[in-house]
Amino acid sequence: MLDLAILGLLQEREFHGYEIRKRLRDDLGLFANISFGSLYPALARLEAAGAVVSSELPGPGRRSAEPVPATGSLGGELAAFRSRRDGTPRGTKRARKVYRITDLGRKQFEELLASDEPAGTDDARSFGLRLAFARHLxxxxxxxxxxxxxxxxxxxxxxxxxxxxxxxxxxxxxxxxxxxxxxxxxxxxxxxxxxxxxxxxxxxxxxxxGPVVRPDDTRPRRRDGEDHTVKGTVP
Amino acid sequence: MLDLAILGLLQEREFHGYEIRKRLRDDLGLFANISFGSLYPALARLEAAGAVVSSELPGPGRRSAEPVPATGSLGGELAAFRSRRDGTPRGTKRARKVYRITDLGRKQFEELLASDEPAGTDDARSFGLRLAFARHLxxxxxxxxxxxxxxxxxxxxxxxxxxxxxxxxxxxxxxxxxxxxxxxxxxxxxxxxxxxxxxxxxxxxxxxxGPVVRPDDTRPRRRDGEDHTVKGTVP
DNA sequence: AGGATGATATATCAACTCGATATATCGACG
DNA sequence: CGTCGATATATCGAGTTGATATATCATCCT
Missing domain, CATH: 1.10.287 (Helix Hairpins)
Incomplete structure (x- = not known):
């Protein structure tokens, strides 16, 4: 279930773990609060399966200038040592791992999206998730x-x-x-x-x-200008 | 969470595992399908904690002469044993373990019901469950x-x-x-x-x-005749 | 009669999720 | 100047789920 959500998000662009959680919580509202205890294992799972690849970003902050904050000596010796070694302008935050989806991951996403994974279950979340990604169907x-x-x-x-x-x-x-x-x-x-x-x-x-759509065409189609609206509250 | 549901049901009368599942699924609708993988461990948990006691019933079905004396005490057990002895065609199912709530269990139920256990969580089920047992509050x-x-x-x-x-x-x-x-x-x-x-x-x-209600009176009150109705669909 | 199916009933397992906790960095606030 | 809150990753125990195994009985189909 989480795999589907993660792969769906990564379809859009690269993300790191914390960001994924935020998007799922703030944007969709489904998965009110995904726990890191689910998220990080899920990412590791997906990486082991070859659906995503991760790359370490040492910390490219918005502040490009490096005021060289004199090594806060009191801090962890290890961290200080590491940050000194790689010479990056440690402007921001902690190092992040960003995840990118692979071709295999895209394939797995299509399969997950099409099948009713948590089979038979009357699960509102799994439906909501699929609807949020329905444009890929x-x-x-x-x-x-x-x-x-x-x-x-x-x-x-x-x-x-x-x-x-x-x-x-x-x-x-x-x-x-x-x-x-x-x-x-x-x-x-x-x-x-x-x-x-x-x-x-x-x-x-x-x-x-429009042109005839092949019935087995499962590749995502982007028709950005259009709007097959559904709005309109009940009278 | 499940503990609360089980203790709440057992408040009413004795149940065996399979029956608990049915009640939770059919009557309330919450917990659409409780898995036995949750239910039986939960019962074992509760028994280990002294909140419930179990007793083995070899198998008195509905088709026996006496239609299950709802005495809730040892009477049922004894009757079942006798009915097997005197040549009744062993008309019934598999042996069941019925669970009965203890005083300690009743105390735990009150506490669970009053506190918001799955703390802070915006969980509809935990609220629904508590509302279903609100008469005990x-x-x-x-x-x-x-x-x-x-x-x-x-x-x-x-x-x-x-x-x-x-x-x-x-x-x-x-x-x-x-x-x-x-x-x-x-x-x-x-x-x-x-x-x-x-x-x-x-x-x-x-x-x-009415009479003054003591604020710490948490014992269930039965006012069966009354009806503080809430019905009335929105116009 | 016999055989498949399905309800009743208990139990266990791997996989997954959750909540809590630990660690670490940084900006902001008083 | 220390503490709070946000960013960021990671791990642990406990609990839930879905699947599966076992067993008995009833009912429907052939």
């Missing part, structure tokens, strides 16, 4: 993703409603919880329906006006 | 639970909105995802507000009409 696979999720939610809604029906055994708190869950699922489904509809529309137009 | 603690959750969600909403604002860098899929997340958070907050309001109202009435 071929249009048919995109529709498939949306429809699989819709089916999942439909199943959940059925279960929710069954609970509401048989809910006479619940106290008012539990009842309210179950009812709220039902409403949320309904809201999710109507959102998905809008997504699916606009996706269908766009794909039809694409077929009529 | 003293009224002030109940309000505290709701208000802590409200504060969490308010923070989340702020983050969501910040993402929507700065969202020009997103493609339409990600944008739609973030917008939907915002709407969901808003919905959650308005639900919580209704819960809080009705809880406040009820507690005021309780103070005026």
């Amino acid at each position: 071929a249009p048919p696979a995109r529709l498939g993703l949306l429809e699989r999720r819709r089916a999942q939610l439909a199943g959940r809604l059925a279960a929710d409603r069954a609970r509401v029906e048989a809910g006479s055994a619940f106290d008012s708190y539990t009842r309210s919880l179950v009812e709220h869950s039902t409403e949320t699922t309904e809201h999710d489904i109507s959102w998905l329906d809008r997504l699916i509809e606009s996706e269908r529309l766009e794909q039809q137009q694409q077929q009529q006006t | 003293a009224p002030p603690a109940r309000l505290g639970l709701l208000e802590r959750r409200r504060a969490q969600l308010a923070g989340r909403l702020a983050a969501d909105r910040a993402r929507v604002e700065a969202g020009s860098a997103f493609d339409s899929y990600t944008r739609s995802l973030v917008e939907h997340s915002t709407e969901t958070t808003e919905h959650d907050i308005s639900w919580l507000d209704r819960l809080i309001e009705s809880e406040r109202l009820e507690q005021q009435q309780q103070q005026q009409t």
